[in-house]
Amino acid sequence: MxxxxxxxxxxxxxxxxxxxxxxxxxxxxxxxxxxxxxxxxxxxxxxxxxxxxxxxxxxxxxxxxxxxxxxxxxxxxxxxxxxxxxxxxxxxxxxxxxxxxxxxxxxxxxxxxxxxxxxxxxxxxxxxxxxxxxxxxxxxxxxxxxxxxxxxxxxxxxxxxxxxxxSTRRLNRLDARSAAERAVDLALARFDGDKTATEIPQPDFGHVHPAPPIDNPREALIALVSEGAVVPMGNPDRLESARAHKWLRYSLEGLDRLAPGEYQSVHGGFSTVAANADPNRILPLDAAREMERDGRIGSLYQEYLVTAGNGTSVADAQRFGVEWASELRRAGVRAAILTST
Amino acid sequence: MLCNLLPIATRVGAPRMVPTRGIPYPAGDPSLSQEDERAWRRTLLETALVAVSTHVTQPTVFTPGPAAAKSG
Missing domain, CATH: 3.40.50 (Rossmann fold)
Incomplete structure (x- = not known):
């Protein structure tokens, strides 16, 4: 051509x-x-x-x-x-x-x-x-x-x-075999051990290599992160409630818990009534501080990172993950606890 | 990761998962008293600490122990 x-x-x-x-x-x-x-x-x-x-x-x-x-x-x-x-x-x-x-x-x-x-x-x-x-x-x-x-x-x-x-639109085409025949053939292929035969390929999300375990949480800096869209009341930085293209960071310094009325979830993918009645249900700061005081964890990272995981593109989500990991690693954080709605 | 939709998390390859009790409150359970809910939240985080201290090679679910059961 x-x-x-x-x-x-x-x-x-x-x-x-x-x-x-x-x-x-x-x-x-x-x-x-x-x-x-x-x-x-x-x-x-x-x-x-x-x-x-x-x-x-x-x-x-x-x-x-x-x-x-x-x-x-x-x-x-x-x-x-x-x-x-x-x-x-x-x-x-x-x-x-x-x-x-x-x-x-x-x-x-x-x-x-x-x-x-x-x-x-x-x-x-x-x-x-x-x-x-x-x-x-x-x-x-x-x-x-x-x-x-x-x-x-x-x-x-x-x-x-x-x-x-x-534009992976599905195109109509004539097949020599009827749908029933093709379905039976696919079923037989599956019984024969072919786990990949399909007429509708699913997206491949790649593979995440698990991070190695940490030696001792009692000495580690631990971060809280969330896709539950918990932000200060009024959403001053305008986090999107769906299809987020960004993530935000907020300080946890001096905070013992996320007080109702001072923080809210702007997530657009579920009812936020329970989250707004107690934002710790999304970002478990109160329990994490308790564990910090009890010596169960070394210390809590001074900020939390947050986005809205709602219709987020895989590409954006991967970018957030890479940016979070690099940010936390730079700060010496050894483990992150992600809450996912 | 504390999450409710384990099949999805597993499918996309989340390495360490702790199952929670509802989509809108991954770190809570509004059906409990305030005190019990706080204890449940701590149990979830304790389980998460076990998870991050454990070697895994594939998506793995860490179920909160019996001590985490509803007491109210």
């Missing part, structure tokens, strides 16, 4: 932020990361042209999308690949819109970016292939992007392709 690669001004070698308003342009063949992408696409597909545009221009000027599409058509594209944009917001939005417009125009189109890139929501019907967070992961990101593109070009269903994070 004839492939047109879309990238931004930076990866096209035009310039950095100073060139972010550069208008769309087309060059023959692959440039920048497109060279590696072209090689990974194999003999069946060739990057015949590269279209690029400044990030500001592409993300904020509605006319630029039409210009980009004209340049793509002028190269007789059959497939459009946009990115990888990693975590860059404007670049991600541009890549997603280009892929979405190309898909709507009847071309095969994919974009590549990190799962929490705001562009993920902008791709219309075009699939997005997950990339790394930064350009340091260019190599593996391009490999995954090219592999997914080859499989989409070969007509494979999106649901089975590794790394596709958006």
């Amino acid at each position: 004839r492939v047109v690669h879309y990238i931004n001004q930076f990866f096209a070698g035009i310039g950095g932020e100073d060139s972010a308003s550069a208008p769309p342009e087309r060059r023959d063949g692959a440039i920048g990361p497109g060279r590696r992408l072209d090689a990974l696409l194999g003999d069946e597909h060739t990057v015949v042209a590269t279209v690029f545009c400044g990030d500001d221009r592409a993300a904020s000027d509605p006319a630029s999308l039409d210009e980009i599409m004209q340049l793509i058509r002028s190269a007789d594209a059959e497939m459009v690949l946009a990115g990888p944009a990693f975590s860059s917001g404007r670049y991600g939005v541009a890549c997603a819109r280009v892929a979405g417009a190309a898909q709507a125009a009847g071309l095969i189109a994919l974009a590549s970016m990190a799962a929490d890139n705001p562009g993920v929501a902008e791709a219309g019907a075009a699939p997005i292939v997950e990339s790394g967070e930064t350009a340091r992961q260019m190599g593996p990101s391009l490999e995954r992007f090219a592999a997914a593109a080859r499989r989409v070009a070969a007509g494979e269903a999106l649901a089975g392709i590794e790394g596709v994070i958006a």
